[in-house]
Structure formats: structure tokens, C-alpha cells
Amino acid sequence: MKQQFKRFLTAILLATLMLTGCASETSTKSEPKTNEVAKEKKTENKNKEENKKTQTAQQKTPNKETPAPVTTTPTTSFSLASIPAYSGKPYVAVNDNKPFFPNNLSNKPFESYSNLDQLGRCGVATACITKALMPTTKRGSIATVKPSGWQTVRYEVVGKGSSGYLYNRCHLIGYQLTGENANVKNLITGTRYLNIEGMLPFENMVTDYIKETNQPVYYRVTPIFDGNNLVASGVLMEAKSLADNGASILFNVFCYNVQPGVNINYVNGTSSVANTSNASSKQQAQTTKQAKSTPQPKQNTPVTASYIGNKNTRKFHRGDCRMVARMSQSNKVTFNNRDSAVSQGYNPCKICNP
Template sequence: MYRLKRKFWRIILALGILFAVGGLVNQPDNGKAALSQGIQQLASWGNQSQRSSQPTTLPPTKQQAEAVLTSGIRSQLGSSVSWNGHGAFIINNNQPRLNANINSAPYAVNYKDRQGRAWRGDAWLNRTTRQYRNRSETGNGATNWRPAGFLQAYNLKNGYRHAYDRGHLLGYALVGGIRNFNASESNPANIATQTAWANEARSPESTGQNYYEGLVRQALDQGKQIRYRVTDLYDGDNVVPSGAHIEALSKDGSLKFNVFVPNCQRNININYATGAVTQR
């Protein structure tokens, strides 16, 4: 939706500039100055409109994020867990527990836990595994299928307008080029209920899963080979994961991270046992 709005305002801005040119280019006195001033004003309006249309992507507060770090979740992460200041936690001093000394063809596999929940995605990636086409072009578009706990809430205030996305373990753009891997949004082994923030946030100031996937995408585009693993962590019998434990290590060692992205959002409270959402 944000991308559509951005395109809309770009079109409006372009049309406005065309009208300005048509009206001012034939003016004999101060035509060039007026044209320049008009274009600058239109650009300013366009930038303001784009900024106002962007969703609020503030990360969860430290207190809110730490609320998911129950004893059950901490036992799965280990003793070294530190807040990064931007929504996520650094695990094991950012050192992944992965082996990237691999000589094999690329692969991507999913695992469910004993309760049948989407649990882990493990992959060996290179440039050929990347997918640049959109989902509709490859037959992996949206469906009506919903993962457990996907009790959607809309028209939220003070941030993202909706609560949940169909959150992937292994992202479409990273593994969509692997033949026979189900990268659709209805793969129950690869999709779990994830907040809009945890799934979409992608800036250094708001480090959701998309931010870390972006680091992997860039490295793959540079020709790197990367071992990549995402593990959804559940507290007890909850149907909604508490967060995603994400690790990456390139074969040459130039890319490596070990992080936990909490499955929360600044403007909502979540009942992880059921998926029910209330506005904060």
C-alpha cells in the first residue's frame, strides 16, 4: 500500500510540474525565475505528502521487546542477549553458530516442531537463489490461507494500520530462485503469524526482519555465498511465535550476524497463546 501511495504522489508531482511549465514557459518577464520557484514549491509539497503517507515505523520500546524474553525464550537464545537500541537483540555477540564451509548446490529446507508449528528455515544461498520478479509473476501471490493465531486487526492508530503479516522464515527474495522450494504465502512450514513491524521494518533505526534480509540480499547480489538460518521461537504451547532468531554467515566471512527480532509492535498488545490483539 505504501508503494502505491508513493507512486501516486510521484505522478501528481510530475503532472504539477508539467502544468507549471506550460503556464510559465511563455511568460516574458521573470519566466525562468517563476518556473524555478514553482517547481521547487511543487517538489516541497510532493516530499511533504510522501512523508505524511509513510507508515510510522518506530520500533518497539526496549520494555515492550524485553517482555517476550521469558525464561523459556531466553533458554533457547543462550546467555548473551543484548538490546541493539533499534528494536532487536544481538545474540552471542553477533557471532552466528553456523558452518559456511560448504561445497554443495544451493538449498532451502523447512522444519516444523513437534507441535506442527513453523519452526526453522535453513538455507545455503548464492546469487542464483535470488528472486527479482514479484509474486504474481511466479505464481506465489497472496492466498486466503492463514497461519495459526492470525487474528487480524485493522485501522490501528499511532503506527502500522494493521497488526499481522504472513511472516516467512525464508524470504521469497532470498530463496524464490530455488527450484521446487515452496516460497508461497501458504506454506505452513515456512509461514507463521508475524507483526507488521517485525516483518516489514527495514531501516538501521528500526531493525525488523526485512532489515537483516536486506543485508543478505545485498551480499548475494555481490556474488557472496551465504549460510542462512531463521528459527521461530515459541514460549510453551503458544501459537504465535515470540520472535525470529536470524543468523547469517558468508563463506568469505564478510557478512555475519546473529540476532533476535521480537514479534511485537509498538501500538498493539498480543496474546501469544491465541493471537488476539488489542490496541495500545
């Protein structure tokens, strides 16, 4: 019995030792797993904190590879307030007669016209004019176009042309330059005085230059409206000859949309005859000023002075006119005097005024 009892105790002890060993082994093996999970969680939390810091830094600092869009503002501007009141001259120089053009102008022929605004008014018209853009046929009818503020009426004070009608359908860029006919984006309500006395001399000057030199001219005309007026107060005309950087053609002028002897309501285009006495005095003053400003032939110029005509353009020039140097030799013809040139159908140059 004693031996059996000893064996029983021995068996119990062995079983106890085995169970203790297993528990110890299990505990030993599970500790690394617990530590590893804890380390992973710690690393994950650290990564999250770093990501948050990175995102915050990126929000504060713009990405250098995708810079924000840059907006540009015009470097030049025109203000109607800077233009003096009309005083008898059809136009006045602006910005020392230098156009508000940017640098590096394109010399390729093009023409561009602004869409009409909400009031039906024209906007800026721009072109690089070359011989290729000029018309080869006569202008067609433009009677179907009625620009903003079109309320034309006949007045005796308007004088000759258009049967005394106050308004013309004025091309911003003249037909002789680009051949635009009844283009509603290129026609404004303008007085005959604006059309003939103000704009036409500059249009003729550019036309003559291009025909005689076959060189491009950058050209822009902007109708200037005061507030919501339907009739423009005038037009800003700018031009520059590109081949010689403006040596031949360079101007920036504001042409007044007025008619001597007529009061114009620029809001809607209605009009009325001005006070007779005031109109007469203004017209007389205007005539005097124009006579003084018109170049007169020099008194000491000999009658036999030679003039150079251009067979292609049918214009004649003084011998020292810069247009003569640019003229093809085959197109030149010499006249002994001015009357001879006129009698043969040649018109005086608008640059040298022979």
C-alpha cells in the same frame, strides 16, 4: 576205559583253555574302546566349558568390529530466557553476533524447511542462498495461508502499511532470497514491526551482497515459541558469507515479534490496544532511540563527495564501502552527490548507509 577217560578229560581241559583265551581276548579288545569313549566324553565336557567361558567373555566385552552407535548433542543452544525484554529496539545481537553454525558449511545452494509441529507451528528454515535460488518474478498472493495464531486486526497505532493491520504473514526466509511464495512451512504470524523493522534490513543486506558479489550466504531463521504459544515471541536470524568466512556478512540477531502500542496474547494471537498514555510514551522513546541509532551523514562530508552506484542492483554506496571493491567495473557508475543517486532511482546500500 582208562584211556577213553583220559581223552575225555583232555578234551574238557582244552575246551576250558579255549574259552578262557577267548574271554581274555574279548576283555583285552574291549578295554581300549571303553577308554576311548571316556576320553571323548571328557574332551566334549571340556569344550563345552571353554565355549561357555568364551560366550561369557564376549557378553562382557563388546565386539570391536561393530562399535555401539554414537549419539551427538548440539554444541550450541539458544534460550529465550537470555533475551532481554523489548525496550524500543526491533532486534538484539545474540552470541556476540556470531551464528551458531557448525564448521565446514556447504557452499552448494539448497533450502530446507521443517514440518509443522502438532500445533501447526513452523520450525527452523535453513538455506545456502545463491543467485540461482533468487526469484526472477514478482511474488504471488499468500492470502490463503493462515499461520498458527493468525487473528489479525486493524489498529490506528500500527501506522502506515498493510492498511494498519497488526499481523503480516512473515516469511522466515524472505521471498527475495529464495523465491518461496505461499509455503506454509515458511510463513509465521508476525507483526508488521517484526517484518519491516526487524527482519527486512537483514534480508536486504544479504540480497545486496549476493547480487553484487555472486557469492553464497549460509542463512538460517528459527521462530522462537514460548511453551505452547501459537504466536512466536520472535525469530532468531543467522547468516554468514562463505567466500570470505563472514568478513562481509556475519550476524546472529533476535528480532522481537512485538508491535508498539498493541498488547499481544501470544497464546492464541488475540490483541488489544495498549494504554494510550503508555503507548505514546513508548512510541516517543522508540522514535528517539531509533533516531540516535540511525547513522547520520558526517557534517564535514563535502557536498561533492562521490558515491558509487551498481547498475545491476540499482544500489549506491560510499566510496569506502567494502561492496565497491567486490563490484564489477562494468557495473560501476559515479555520482557527485547523494541527491543525484536518489534522483536517478538508486537506493542506498544497507551496509554502509550512504
